[in-house]
Structure formats: C-alpha cells, structure tokens
Amino acid sequence: MTKLLLLASLTLIVPGVLIGCSQQETSQEPVSDPASQTSGETALDTTAETTEQPSGTLVLVANGEDFIREGFTTKDGWRIDFENAFVTLDEVNAYQTEPPFDPDGAATLNATQEIPLLQQPTTVDLAKGAAETAPVPVTRKQAPQGTYNAIAWKVIPAETGPAEGSTILLKGTAQKEGRNVDFTISFDQPLAYTCGEYVGDERKGILTSTEQAELETTLHFDHIFGDAETAAGDALNQDAVGFDPFAALAEGDSLNVDSNRLKAELSAQDYQKLLKAIAGLGHVGEGHCRLEN
Amino acid sequence: MKSKYLLVLGTVSLIGLPGAVLAHGATVEYRQVQAIEIDATYSGGQPMGNAQVTVYAPNNPAKPWLTGMTDPQGRFSFTPDPAQPGNWEVKVRQAGHGDLVTVPVREEIALSPSKTKESASLSRWVARGDRDYASKTQQVLLGAAGVWGFFGTALFFARRKPE
Structure with missing residues (x-):
C-alpha cells in the first residue's frame, strides 16, 4: 500500500516540477532577449505605461505665416496688408501616435499619449508683430517627453472681444491700380482639424526631458486670395477666390462683410470656392490636416 | 503651402x-x-x-x-x-x-543589408526559435519520460516475488 501511495505522489509531482521549470525559463525570455527590447512597439508600450516620466514643456503657437505678417499680392493683383487677423482656437490636443497619424488617409488617430493644451476659447491676432516675428504663443503646458506627432484643434466663434461672433476676422487694406479698399471680412464657419506632424524648416513636437518643444497651428490665407508669385495655373490659384469678388462688394473705399452677406452676394461659384478655401486653411507648417466637420 | x-x-x-x-x-x-x-x-x-x-x-x-x-x-x-x-x-x-x-x-x-549583422540576426533568430521549440518539447517529452520512469520503477519494486 505504501508503495502505491509513493507511486501516486511521484506521478503527480514530477510532471508539475518539469512543467514549472519550463514555464520559468519561458517567462524570462523577453527580458533577456535584446531583439524584443529594441522593437519600437515594445518601447512605446513601456513608455505609455510608465506613470512618472521625465517631462518638459509643450508650447502651442499659432501662425499666419508671412502672408499675414508681411502682406502679399493676390492672384488678381491686389496688394493686401493686414492690420488684424483674429482667429479663435479651442480644444487643442497634442498626441503621441503609433502608428503615426496620416491626415491624408482614412485611419483613425491612435494615441499613446494625449495632452490637452487648450480647453477654453482663445483669440489670437496672427498679424501681431513684424514679418520676422516668431509665431504667436498661445499657451504652454507640462507634458511627458516624447514625440508629439499629431495635433487636433478647433476654430470657433469668439465669445467676446473685437472678433466676437467670428471664427476668423480679417481687417486690413487692399490696393490695386490706384484704388484703396479698407476691408473687414468676418467668417463664422467653425472648423475642426486633426493634423499629422509639423513640416517646415525645423522639426516641432519632439519633447526631451526638461526641454521645451513647439506645436504649431498654421493657417494658409493664400488659399482664399491666391498668390501672384504662384503660377496662374497652379491648383492654389485655380481654387482661390482672389480679392476682386470681395472688392466688388465694397461701398466706395470701404468693405465690411460677414458670412451671411458673402453667401447672399457672392456668385454661387465664388461662394463655394470660398467655403472650400476656408476649410483648407488649417495646416501644421506645410503638413496636412484632416477637416473633421 | x-x-x-x-x-x-x-x-x-x-x-x-x-x-x-x-x-x-x-x-x-x-x-x-x-x-x-x-x-x-x-x-x-x-x-x-x-x-x-x-x-x-x-x-x-x-x-x-x-x-x-x-x-x-x-x-x-x-x-x-x-x-x-x-x-x-x-x-x-x-x-x-x-x-x-x-x-x-x-x-x-533593417539588418539584412549588412552581411555581418545579417549573420548575427539569423543566429539570434535561430537561437530564439530553438529555445521556443525546446521549451515546448520539455513539457511533453521530458514530462512523459519522467512519469514513465518513476512509474516503471515503482512497478519494479511493487512486483510480486515468485513463490
């Protein structure tokens, strides 16, 4: 009887010991395997799960580029200079994404890190400062280090201030062939963009510990008025409204229009061009954005 | 743009x-x-x-x-x-x-362009593969062999002696 009990015990214990040893070896494998440690996916997952990462400062800026700061000549020959270019930003979020977000594709943004940068409407004047002035600072926030390769932002109607009721308010002077037009053009079309990585002379959004990194919202106003320095047959100028249709609505030397009047008095073709141009304003430097509304 | x-x-x-x-x-x-x-x-x-x-x-x-x-x-x-x-x-x-x-x-x-590093990569891949394969084999063959060994030994001692 004793021998049978011994037999039964050994039958149960030995396989358990063998399997246990085998599982222990398997569980150690990822730690000792340099190949798995160097994979990008593994590194990102580890980063996302770490609660206390080194952090730096993300600085959000808005940029109307030289077109707004220096002025420019439209595709139809108007020299326009801006006194103000008010834009009201809201709900700006910075993201680290994996895979990197492609605004030209249909895939959704897959964030491994999300930082709310701006959670209340903020109106900025893109015409502020001289031509060589850096983009307008909007806000700054502490954030874990990493590459912030996507940003989402909205343009909404201003609730207060000189641009109240407008998502975008352009004020300035247009000159052509001896005629001067002082203009105030107000748009009320809300916009929501999801953008990929900034494209420009420098890289932006790469935040290392204790440093600061910029993220930029860029608006390309040459999409509305066209650019005399670009070929007339270029898609930019083909799709732009120009300034002639606006000038035609001026009363003497003064033009003061809002979206309702533009819809009522522009030709249907020009109005559709204008809506499309406004929708395409949002960029990240030269990088692309997806219009979400 | x-x-x-x-x-x-x-x-x-x-x-x-x-x-x-x-x-x-x-x-x-x-x-x-x-x-x-x-x-x-x-x-x-x-x-x-x-x-x-x-x-x-x-x-x-x-x-x-x-x-x-x-x-x-x-x-x-x-x-x-x-x-x-x-x-x-x-x-x-x-x-x-x-x-x-x-x-x-x-x-x-990425490792394929360099002959040296390609060899290193292949060696590592093979090594990982062998290790994976061996761990599964352990669970089956060694377990069965161990059980059979102890079972056989116990049967040997438990056998009835000829009268």
Missing part, C-alpha cells in the same frame, strides 16, 4: 554587381540590400522633381540622418541604417509645398 501632394512609397531591392571580380588587385563584391524609394508628386500628379529631401532615423528624430534631392521624376531612394529598426521619417519640400511620410522598418529587414 499651396496644394497637397502625395508621397508614394515603394520598397525596391537594389542588387549590386553580380559576383566577385578580381583584376589587377582590385576586388569588387556585391551584396543585396533593401532600400526605400520615395515617389513625390503634387496632387495633380506632376512629379516633385529636384525637391529637398531630409531623412530622420528612429534613434534621433530631431537630427537629419540624410539629406538629398529627388530626381527629376520626384524619386529618391535610401537604405536605412540596419542598426536602427523603427519609424524612419522622410520629409520632402519644395517652394512652400511639403509633406512628411513615416516608413516603418522592421528589424529583420
């Missing part, structure tokens, strides 16, 4: 000179590498010829790893550093137009 353009990616195999040739002390060898080819076009389909290209490696995405220009057809090719698997980024710009594309490069692909 005036209009969108597209970057179309392709992976091509660049094959060097066929075989080794010895002549007057010179040695020419070949190796197969896998390169990334960028095809940059405007939205209208026109090639972005002679555009500025900047390549960023995964290990230091803030610093250009390689710069160059597209050819007149808007094409540019490069071979990633085999020691740096991950997301390679290629920026193409021309006169206010620009875009950036991300090229995920897996480790086994």
Whole structure:
C-alpha cells in the first residue's frame, strides 16, 4: 500500500516540477532577449505605461505665416496688408501616435499619449508683430517627453472681444491700380482639424526631458486670395477666390462683410470656392490636416 | 503651402554587381540590400522633381540622418541604417509645398543589408526559435519520460516475488 501511495505522489509531482521549470525559463525570455527590447512597439508600450516620466514643456503657437505678417499680392493683383487677423482656437490636443497619424488617409488617430493644451476659447491676432516675428504663443503646458506627432484643434466663434461672433476676422487694406479698399471680412464657419506632424524648416513636437518643444497651428490665407508669385495655373490659384469678388462688394473705399452677406452676394461659384478655401486653411507648417466637420 | 501632394512609397531591392571580380588587385563584391524609394508628386500628379529631401532615423528624430534631392521624376531612394529598426521619417519640400511620410522598418529587414549583422540576426533568430521549440518539447517529452520512469520503477519494486 505504501508503495502505491509513493507511486501516486511521484506521478503527480514530477510532471508539475518539469512543467514549472519550463514555464520559468519561458517567462524570462523577453527580458533577456535584446531583439524584443529594441522593437519600437515594445518601447512605446513601456513608455505609455510608465506613470512618472521625465517631462518638459509643450508650447502651442499659432501662425499666419508671412502672408499675414508681411502682406502679399493676390492672384488678381491686389496688394493686401493686414492690420488684424483674429482667429479663435479651442480644444487643442497634442498626441503621441503609433502608428503615426496620416491626415491624408482614412485611419483613425491612435494615441499613446494625449495632452490637452487648450480647453477654453482663445483669440489670437496672427498679424501681431513684424514679418520676422516668431509665431504667436498661445499657451504652454507640462507634458511627458516624447514625440508629439499629431495635433487636433478647433476654430470657433469668439465669445467676446473685437472678433466676437467670428471664427476668423480679417481687417486690413487692399490696393490695386490706384484704388484703396479698407476691408473687414468676418467668417463664422467653425472648423475642426486633426493634423499629422509639423513640416517646415525645423522639426516641432519632439519633447526631451526638461526641454521645451513647439506645436504649431498654421493657417494658409493664400488659399482664399491666391498668390501672384504662384503660377496662374497652379491648383492654389485655380481654387482661390482672389480679392476682386470681395472688392466688388465694397461701398466706395470701404468693405465690411460677414458670412451671411458673402453667401447672399457672392456668385454661387465664388461662394463655394470660398467655403472650400476656408476649410483648407488649417495646416501644421506645410503638413496636412484632416477637416473633421 | 499651396496644394497637397502625395508621397508614394515603394520598397525596391537594389542588387549590386553580380559576383566577385578580381583584376589587377582590385576586388569588387556585391551584396543585396533593401532600400526605400520615395515617389513625390503634387496632387495633380506632376512629379516633385529636384525637391529637398531630409531623412530622420528612429534613434534621433530631431537630427537629419540624410539629406538629398529627388530626381527629376520626384524619386529618391535610401537604405536605412540596419542598426536602427523603427519609424524612419522622410520629409520632402519644395517652394512652400511639403509633406512628411513615416516608413516603418522592421528589424529583420533593417539588418539584412549588412552581411555581418545579417549573420548575427539569423543566429539570434535561430537561437530564439530553438529555445521556443525546446521549451515546448520539455513539457511533453521530458514530462512523459519522467512519469514513465518513476512509474516503471515503482512497478519494479511493487512486483510480486515468485513463490
């Protein structure tokens, strides 16, 4: 009887010991395997799960580029200079994404890190400062280090201030062939963009510990008025409204229009061009954005 | 930024000179590498010829790893550093137009251009494979052999002695 009990015990214990040893070896494998440690996916997952990462400062800026700061000549020959270019930003979020977000594709943004940068409407004047002035600072926030390769932002109607009721308010002077037009053009079309990585002379959004990194919202106003320095047959100028249709609505030397009047008095073709141009304003430097509304 | 353009990616195999040739002390060898080819076009389909290209490696995405220009057809090719698997980024710009594309490069692909590192990679892969295979085999064969050994030993001692 004793021998049978011994037999039964050994039958149960030995396989358990063998399997246990085998599982222990398997569980150690990822730690000792340099190949798995160097994979990008593994590194990102580890980063996302770490609660206390080194952090730096993300600085959000808005940029109307030289077109707004220096002025420019439209595709139809108007020299326009801006006194103000008010834009009201809201709900700006910075993201680290994996895979990197492609605004030209249909895939959704897959964030491994999300930082709310701006959670209340903020109106900025893109015409502020001289031509060589850096983009307008909007806000700054502490954030874990990493590459912030996507940003989402909205343009909404201003609730207060000189641009109240407008998502975008352009004020300035247009000159052509001896005629001067002082203009105030107000748009009320809300916009929501999801953008990929900034494209420009420098890289932006790469935040290392204790440093600061910029993220930029860029608006390309040459999409509305066209650019005399670009070929007339270029898609930019083909799709732009120009300034002639606006000038035609001026009363003497003064033009003061809002979206309702533009819809009522522009030709249907020009109005559709204008809506499309406004929708395409949002960029990240030269990088692309997806219009979400 | 005036209009969108597209970057179309392709992976091509660049094959060097066929075989080794010895002549007057010179040695020419070949190796197969896998390169990334960028095809940059405007939205209208026109090639972005002679555009500025900047390549960023995964290990230091803030610093250009390689710069160059597209050819007149808007094409540019490069071979990633085999020691740096991950997301390679290629920026193409021309006169206010620009875009950036991300090229995920897996480790086994990245390691293939270098003979030395390819060998190292294969050795490591085989070693991992053997280890995986052995661990499963342990669970089955060693367990069965152990059980049978103890069971047989117990039966030996438990057998009835001949009268």
